[in-house]
Amino acid sequence: MTDFTDEELALDPHFADQFERGFRPSCQLYLISPPVIDDGFVGQLAEALDGGRVAAFQLRLKGIDDDAIARAAEPLQKLCAEREVAFIINDSVALAQRLGADGVHLGQGDGDPREARKILGPKVQIGITCHDSRHLAMEAGEAGADYVAFGAFYPTTTKETHHRPEPSILGWWTTLFELPCVAVGGVTPENAPPLIEAGADFLAVCGAVWNHPDGPKAGVAAFAKALGAG
Ligand SMILES: Cc1ncc(COP(=O)(O)OP(=O)(O)O)c(N)n1
Numbered sequence: 184m185t186d187f188t189d190e191e192l193a194l195d196p197h198f199a200d201q202f203e204r205g206f207r208p209s210c211q212l213y214l215i216s217p218p219v220i221d222d223g224f225v226g227q228l229a230e231a232l233d234g235g236r237v238a239a240f241q242l243r244l245k246g247i248d249d250d251a252i253a254r255a256a257e258p259l260q261k262l263c264a265e266r267e268v269a270f271i272i273n274d275s276v277a278l279a280q281r282l283g284a285d286g287v288h289l290g291q292g293d294g295d296p297r298e299a300r301k302i303l304g305p306k307v308q309i310g311i312t313c314h315d316s317r318h319l320a321m322e323a324g325e326a327g328a329d330y331v332a333f334g335a336f337y338p339t340t341t342k343e344t345h346h347r348p349e350p351s352i353l354g355w356w357t358t359l360f361e362l363p364c365v366a367v368g369g370v371t372p373e374n375a376p377p378l379i380e381a382g383a384d385f386l387a388v389c390g391a392v393w394n395h396p397d398g399p400k401a402g403v404a405a406f407a408k409a410l411g412a413g
């Protein structure tokens with residue numbers, strides 16, 4: 184077995200770097216913002232990050248233009264940098280480039296990952312939505328993605344979804360490929376175990392944290408427990 188120093192084992196916000204060393208870290212939390220936020224959201228994010236380790240935060244705002252997202256992003260990106268949380272922009276390569284984000288998440292209709300790589304360079308993480316499709320995931324890997332996302336594993340009110348993969352797709356992926364995989368869609372601390380056991384590298388979560396009855400800190404803490412770090 185390879186020996187890793189404590190430093191090497193520390194969580195690394197750059198997804199793929201961890202895996203290129205031939206080491207698959209245990210499953211980590213990837214937080215997605217609510218689709219609409221207000222000025223107080225930076226306080227809520229700070230609270231959430233106090234609940235336990237969060238590997239990545241995705242700013243996923245819908246229905247507003249890039250300038251408005253950029254304004255909202257500024258304090259959130261600063262907080263993420265202070266807390267060593269990867270800051271990921273949803274949907275827009277141009278915005279990710281403009282903000283100097285750590286990554287961009289692209290759906291199947293959000294642009295070509297090869298173009299994104301050309302624009303963003305080798306250091307920016309590119310994640311691709313693959314629904315329930317092994318084919319889309321292999322295509323994303325060939326196109327140079329840093330992670331593939333499967334979902335929606337469970338019913339969700341955060342987004343209208345049309346695909347329902349089985350957890351076994353995560354096991355299939357992790358057996359064959361080193362590239363990290365993300366499980367998304369209706370994930371809660373209670374229903375997460377089959378996804379973790381099947382091999383998810385990240386759980387991407389929105390509602391179960393932001394709508395937690397005891398607040399986002401309790402939401403993240405509940406995931407930390409489910410992930411074995413609480
Ligand atoms: C981690 C993660 N996985 C999947 C998605 C969904 O992306 P997409 O299919 O482009 O849908 P929208 O989020 O843009 O509505 C995601 N954002 N993040």
Ligand SMILES: Cc1nc(C(=O)O)sc1CCOP(=O)(O)O
Pocket residue numbers: 215312314333334335336338339340341342344367368369370387388389390391
């Ligand atoms: C953003 C997103 N993408 C999905 C997909 O299936 O690709 S499901 C989803 C919503 C995630 O939020 P929640 O944790 O509240 O279900």
Ligand SMILES: [Mg+2]
Pocket residue numbers: 273274288289290293
């Ligand atoms: Mg999208």
